[in-house]
Amino acid sequence: MSCEHYWREGILLVERGEPDPHRDTCLQCRRAHEARGHLVGALPLVGGTRNGDPSWQTRVWGRIARDEASRARRSYWIAGGFAAAAAVVLLCVHFGAGGADHQIAERPRFDIVPGPVAMRSTSARVGDRVRISVGRGQEARVYRANHLVLRCPVGSTAPGCTPDDQGLVAEALLGTAGEYQLVMILWATADGRRGGERRGQEGPAAVALAALEVADPVGTLDRDLAAVVSAGGEYKVTDLSVR
């Protein structure tokens, strides 16, 4: 005849951390307690032989980059709406007050330069050029279908990249129809400020150093943006449809 006291009552006493006087006098209950010990001791083994996806951390960074990109895009448009409204107000004030004769060059900025056959349209057409103007310490990239086609790091004079007194201008021909992604990257300086922020004595060199710490882009948008985030940079992505 077996004693069921342990599995009915004794086990609850164990979970509560209370003594079980019956167990001291019952061999079967002591054995049952040992069996429970083996069972509980084996539970940490569950899942222990599996490791999952070895590149899971990269995938997490990729998802974070995508989430932040979509959030940035949303806030970019919201901020753009406010900026446009503010610009209208400023223009009214400007012309109402007699006007100054200088133009404010906002950066970063994306312009579509019409090709030989210019057509009025809200999206770009094959043959147009895209011009990305970024500030000091900022990097511009152009991706087509999430693959890198042009990269202009800080101070670059590579073909398509032209440094100027405000930063640099990247220009690329939109030679193929499809979806383009225009990316502007702000690199953090050694003191944690972003390249676009106002700084004192330090020049773009400090920013360029920070940018150098990240590996060269591999050419795939998600992975490159993940690398930017890992290296402490921030970015803005603008989608552009070319027909």
Next chain:
Amino acid sequence: MRRLGDVGTRKAQAAFEQDDVDQAVASGDRQRAFTLLMNRYGDQVYRYAVAMTGDGQLAEEVRQQAFVEAYRDLPGFASRSPVRAWLLGIVRHRCLDATKKARRWSLRYKNESSVEHEVDDAELGDQIDRQRMARLLEDCLATLAPAAREAVLLRYHQELSYDEIAVLTGDLPGTLQQRVARALPVLRKCVEARLRPGEDSNEL
């Protein structure tokens, strides 16, 4: 099995890990804090998710989703609770969601229960290797009610105290103790039945 002598060491280690992550969060270094979390708890979270869902792919999805959420919520974490318990709280919710979704999908399209791993070896007792035992337990855990499975795993897989589990689940510690006390004999019977098909045994 956790030994009594380990408790102090574990607490000290947990406190050190907490300080480390807290410092990184306090200094605004969210990426460092997050990298520490992933390196430290990534495998643990995956194993817990495997045990909860019984599905490696689902567990991987849970792990990645949970860490994305942890990254988002990290600035607001502010050390209100131990970092591991906070992370497990996120994982727990994602596990429950994933299990519900999988169950709905299974009912609608597959109309079959989870795959059972046959015990194809007659070796018993001490000769059972750890991997096989883990597989058996994984299958048997799947037969428990979700709340019981969760309580057993948080207590003996993640080694949280009943008070910590109570904070995570919103149940009373006494309720959790009863839930575990009822679940363990069921688990034991299930394991025995799979180890010795056709026999009725009293020992694991």
